[in-house]
Amino acid sequence: MKAPIERASLRAEVNAALRRSPVVALLGPRQCGKTTMARSIVPVTSPNYFDLEDPVSLARLDEPMTTLSSLRGLVVIDEVQRRPELFPALRVLVDQRPRRLRFLVLGSASPELLRQTSESLAGRIEHLEMTGFSLQDVGYPQLDRHWRRGGFPSAWLPRAETDSVRWRVQFVQTLLERDLTHLGIRTSAVMLRRFWAMLAHYHGNVWNAAEPARSLGVSQPTVRHYLDLLTGLFVIRQLQPWHANLLKRQVRAPKIYVRDSGLLHVFLGARTANELAVHPKLGASWEGYVIERLLETIPHDDAFFWATHAGAELDLMIQRGGRRYGFEIKREDAPKMTPSIRTAITDLDLTHLTVVYPGSKSYQLASNVTVQPLVDLLEASTRLGRRL
Numbered sequence: 001m002k003a004p005i006e007r008a009s010l011r012a013e014v015n016a017a018l019r020r021s022p023v024v025a026l027l028g029p030r031q032c033g034k035t036t037m038a039r040s041i042v043p044v045t046s047p048n049y050f051d052l053e054d055p056v057s058l059a060r061l062d063e064p065m066t067t068l069s070s071l072r073g074l075v076v077i078d079e080v081q082r083r084p085e086l087f088p089a090l091r092v093l094v095d096q097r098p099r100r101l102r103f104l105v106l107g108s109a110s111p112e113l114l115r116q117t118s119e120s121l122a123g124r125i126e127h128l129e130m131t132g133f134s135l136q137d138v139g140y141p142q143l144d145r146h147w148r149r150g151g152f153p154s155a156w157l158p159r160a161e162t163d164s165v166r167w168r169v170q171f172v173q174t175l176l177e178r179d180l181t182h183l184g185i186r187t188s189a190v191m192l193r194r195f196w197a198m199l200a201h202y203h204g205n206v207w208n209a210a211e212p213a214r215s216l217g218v219s220q221p222t223v224r225h226y227l228d229l230l231t232g233l234f235v236i237r238q239l240q241p242w243h244a245n246l247l248k249r250q251v252r253a254p255k256i257y258v259r260d261s262g263l264l265h266v267f268l269g270a271r272t273a274n275e276l277a278v279h280p281k282l283g284a285s286w287e288g289y290v291i292e293r294l295l296e297t298i299p300h301d302d303a304f305f306w307a308t309h310a311g312a313e314l315d316l317m318i319q320r321g322g323r324r325y326g327f328e329i330k331r332e333d334a335p336k337m338t339p340s341i342r343t344a345i346t347d348l349d350l351t352h353l354t355v356v357y358p359g360s361k362s363y364q365l366a367s368n369v370t371v372q373p374l375v376d377l378l379e380a381s382t383r384l385g386r387r388l
Helices: 008-020 034-041 055-060 064-069 084-095 116-122 140-149 161-182 189-202 209-217 218-231 259-270 273-277 282-297 341-348 374-383
Strands: 022-029 049-050 073-076 101-107 125-129 235-238 255-256 303-308 314-318 321-328 352-357 364-368 369-373
Touching: 008 022, 008 034, 008 101, 008 125, 022 034, 034 049, 034 073, 034 101, 034 218, 049 055, 049 369, 055 101, 064 084, 084 101, 084 116, 140 161, 140 273, 140 282, 140 374, 161 189, 189 209, 189 218, 189 255, 189 259, 209 218, 218 235, 235 303, 235 341, 255 259, 255 282, 259 282, 273 282, 282 314, 282 321, 282 364, 282 374, 314 341, 321 341, 369 374
Parallel strands: 022 101, 022 125, 049 073, 073 101, 321 352, 352 369
Antiparallel strands: 235 255, 303 314, 314 321, 364 369
């Protein structure tokens, strides 16, 4: 294993959120590094650290008000989704004056799956989403390896490619067979694994419930439920369509992406660089990888894709400060201006459109259209204080 990787930018985000809000929820998929981050802030040996997978911590919280009221400062509660009934107690404690406690809670389910956070802690909690190692964390020269293996620390760190693949396979099994049960979700792990494998082959495509429902022998509402479950566990992204006020008929279903490229490649059977290079989903894999990097690096108010039934499309549009920025993702040597790009700029009133590709040179296609290597775009965004 390599030495631990410092995640300075994420640590700064967590500390800033803790200064703003009495409760901060650090949410993300299992094994993405939430516990390591929390333990760098509050030591696991501290009485202020509770791991709800530890029987001792669970026993200490049998009477949460009594136990927590005796503490001071920052309290960490790890795997909070195992005890959602704690949220009302946290509300009472942070409302006390003078305030003696703040909480960092870690969870492997989205706010939608942890509705108690929004209901019990409205106005008191700030949600931060965490993923695995970012490309910035591991270093830009590691782009190909990061794309191939994904960002989960235990998939990224092994020296041997086979060890990385083995961990990713085991992660899928553990998530479906154990974690869903802990969330109180009673759905067949075998069925969900089949469904997840189907989604890998839909990766980068517009969602259509009819075909997976027919293949699995279940109803369309059931596969929609499966899709929402995997989205809530941070392993699938549903990129929503933008509905412009246009006369053109527009696509209105979301696009589906497996968020971690390493997990995608396991499902696709593309487990080595050579297998990935010749795989039919190579371009779709690159598209999903770039979208995840852009969304984790560039601040935005919201993000969409856009497509019309006439064939015009845009892979990613982000809104920020009342402006719209477009991103078209190409895995080719020298992207050129296309009719689709011209249509997107005009119809969506884009401030700027960037064509992102894996090359090494930036160049202009028009005054408001730039072709830019992914690494250059991410470096510039970080260097300029995460401004476009």
